[in-house]
Amino acid sequence: MTLTIDKVKELKEKPNPKQLGFGKYFTDHMFMMDYEREKGWFNPRIKPYEPLSLDPATMVFHYSQSVFEGLKAYRTEDDRVLLFRPEKNFERLNESNRRLSIPLVDNELILQYLKKLIEIEKEWIPKEEGTSLYIRPFIIPTDTNLRVAPANTYKLMIILSPVGSYYPEGIHPVSIYVEHEYTRAVKGGTGTAKTAGNYSAGYVAQEKAAQNGFAQVLWLDGMEKKYIEEVGSMNVFFRIDDEVVTPKLNGSILPGITRMSIIELLKSWGVPVKERLVSMEEIIEAYKNNRLKEAFGTGTAAVISPIGELNWHNEQYIINNKKTGELSKKLYETITSIQTGSMKDTFNWTEVVK
Amino acid sequence: MTLTIDKVKELKEKPNPKQLGFGKYFTDHMFMMDYEREKGWFNPRIKPYEPLSLDPATMVFHYSQSVFEGLKAYRTEDDRVLLFRPEKNFERLNESNRRLSIPLVDNELILQYLKKLIEIEKEWIPKEEGTSLYIRPFIIPTDTNLRVAPANTYKLMIILSPVGSYYPEGIHPVSIYVEHEYTRAVKGGTGTAKTAGNYSAGYVAQEKAAQNGFAQVLWLDGMEKKYIEEVGSMNVFFRIDDEVVTPKLNGSILPGITRMSIIELLKSWGVPVKERLVSMEEIIEAYKNNRLKEAFGTGTAAVISPIGELNWHNEQYIINNKKTGELSKKLYETITSIQTGSMKDTFNWTEVVK
Incomplete structure (x- = not known):
């Protein structure tokens, strides 16, 4: 052709x-x-x-x-x-x-x-x-x-x-509402596809969260409203002590390319990273034991979007004093530096246009 | 305005x-x-x-x-x-x-x-x-x-x-594939809304069914794949002995206007009709005991679309000898006669345009 x-x-x-x-x-x-x-x-x-x-x-x-x-x-x-x-x-x-x-x-x-x-x-x-x-x-x-x-x-x-820059005033953590009424996707549905209908389906939850002062919603699984899936239209990661966990691709989560890159980057640094079921209860338990160090969304637009607060069933959980965590920062800087060519791309992730 | x-x-x-x-x-x-x-x-x-x-x-x-x-x-x-x-x-x-x-x-x-x-x-x-x-x-x-x-x-x-007429060669029962991989909708999602994304989400199942010789799919609930929800893009009814059952509007089923009219019509005739959870197992059980007399989809396009066969986990269940049931026929004729003005509209359902 x-x-x-x-x-x-x-x-x-x-x-x-x-x-x-x-x-x-x-x-x-x-x-x-x-x-x-x-x-x-x-x-x-x-x-x-x-x-x-x-x-x-x-x-x-x-x-x-x-x-x-x-x-x-x-x-x-x-x-x-x-x-x-x-x-x-x-x-x-x-x-x-x-x-x-x-x-x-x-x-x-x-x-x-x-x-x-x-x-x-x-x-x-x-x-x-x-x-x-x-x-x-x-x-x-x-x-x-x-x-x-x-x-x-x-x-x-x-x-x-x-x-423009996603963070014109510098990267800053946002407050997130944990949604337990609306569902983004379910296994057998279209959650793994980047299809138009998936996005507008979340607007009603997004508007409810915004009216209550939250930047985005954290989506739970559609079956039991127990396991964490995505945040807004991003994938989500949690640092518990020195291990990083992210929901595994279970059939209702978008396989993010930033997500994939974060996992590869963490592994290259020797940081333990697990893709598995992550329940909201587990995150709250880790929080209560002071083991929840950082949480962040990942996606093409923001690269890393730190989570400073989770609101679940009207309880407020402040993460890392609403400050950007050290690992979040390092991931953000590394990926954006590779993307813009200011750091050597040892992964061969970038491609030069002519 | x-x-x-x-x-x-x-x-x-x-x-x-x-x-x-x-x-x-x-x-x-x-x-x-x-x-x-x-x-x-x-x-x-x-x-x-x-x-x-x-x-x-x-x-x-x-x-x-x-x-x-x-x-x-x-x-x-x-x-x-x-x-x-x-x-x-x-x-x-x-x-x-x-x-x-x-x-x-x-x-x-x-x-x-x-x-x-x-x-x-x-x-x-x-x-x-x-x-x-x-x-x-x-x-x-x-x-x-x-x-x-x-x-x-x-x-x-x-x-x-x-x-044109939905049935140019007369109303005829169709074969239906009971879908247990893909999901149409789940509670908290958009299943109750008539939104664009709901329709294309079902194409992949529809194509799979068509390739195997089925006219449409029967959708089960997205959580357990146990309860019946819709057939194609229609609501669904079953006649078990002399009672009619249809899935209740549980938060993932489109509230059909033909569905609503069928229920009102059956009630006016003194036919017992229940809106409740209907499991696939219950339907098969009724089938095995010769109690499943008729099954049909309902919607604006076809009004009534009789189901002549269900295929579930590679088992074939022939309903009413693949013939249009007497109740299905009566419902079809009554509703279309009211719609076209050839029968007195005692329900006040029709509205004259000027």
Whole structure:
């Protein structure tokens, strides 16, 4: 398949790099590719970023069946462009496709197209500390009828957004509400897939938490509301004494790429790390015995988001005096330094864009 | 709020009423209304049916947060137009909105707008037996940024589609695969809401069933895979001896309007009907004792869809010799006769459009 490139006539004005926020601005071009049942994926193209024209009966509006990914491109001190384990995102995209009955993509080829797009948009990658170019690949079904069945036509798109530092005022621990009414996901459901419906399903709990002054919710398992699963839309880790534990991938947890990297990093440092069932009771028990040293969420947006407080059944549990723990800090600094090329990447996690 | 009406210049050619299928053709006009956080819902309008122009960053593509409804308008022998319990659909739309953190709508007002739209599109309501005008109200979030949070802007739309008879060759029982790997919904999740993500989540099970020659899947509860919940995207009923049982609305089952009507109808006939937990084991036990007389799904599309066979853990259970049961038939005929005005509506379920 030949990639066609159609460049815009006039470039947009770039936004103020100090006021980027998250996912508000988009670059001049986007990547697009189509699928039809008889043809497979075809017509890969880089074209001007512009609105889609979609019939009101387009399946994406009615039955979702859409999946996405999120990764970042970083500009190094010496002006190279790095991607962080991008092959893992495109492998996961196919896992999400499989769960949602969406035809698989040639993930290695898509990564090549992405690199070409980034090359064209290189000037959009902000230079300020903590900033990056957020990359959003996504797939939507485009059949225009109301059958409740997998679509026969799809579009895969990649859009790019320069984003600000997640911590403009420095990394700081947040208060978390332990949710025991709503459920994020359950085994046999779509929790392991990065699919659209998983995200809006959590809004009602998120709003309830926000109204009570909490930054996010901690999700428990959907069966017994006993075991910890995720925090907000991040994976979650706890340091108990000098061991780190994180919920194992039990069929309802998103297999995070930051999560995977944290585990590999801890192992390389000789820090014991276990992927296993982690019950809320166990965490509270550790807390009461002064053995709960740190807790943090992990994800592409924040990398590490320290948890300063857990609220469970109206009891307040303050972790590490609401300060960022030493291990959390070291993990954050190591990963962001590898991502931005300021630390040697002994893991071979980063990939240079041309 | 004043409804504005902008009519098309040229009407479309109407499709062959014998080859309508489901949700393939759409009428000349649609209803649309917008929401902004500061303004509330505004600008209700009937306008030409035409594509939407949406930025690729529009939230609906990324995090779903969309809900919908499905109901029908029927043309009577004497050329009146009837809606079947439409107020229930718009009440449920608000229940779905509540679960998905979408601002509530004035459901009575929307129903008035819908009636106006149908009045304009009256010629699109097919006359053939079993046909009707399918009505699809839906809401999508329209913010153009990638925040994982409830949108600040939405569009509510109603589109209309003339649809063919669900049973062009007569009502016939189908074979059903009892799904014990995938989960449709779980308490605390979104199973009670008519939200986009619920539908595509079931495709993978639906495809697996189809590959093995089954028309649909029977969904069990997500916790223990023990209790029956729904069949395909329908509610489900079983007749055991002369009693009818259906799973109770336990927090993961869609509260169907056909379901509700079936229960009321059975009660009016003096047929004992129970809403309670129904385990798969109980159904098999009743089957083995020759007490399982009939089984059927209920929903807007098919009204009644008889189940002729259940396949559970590779065992085949043939119900009523794969023939439509007498109660299933009577329910189907009564409801469709009320819907199309050929039987007196003693329940006051139907509403005349002007």
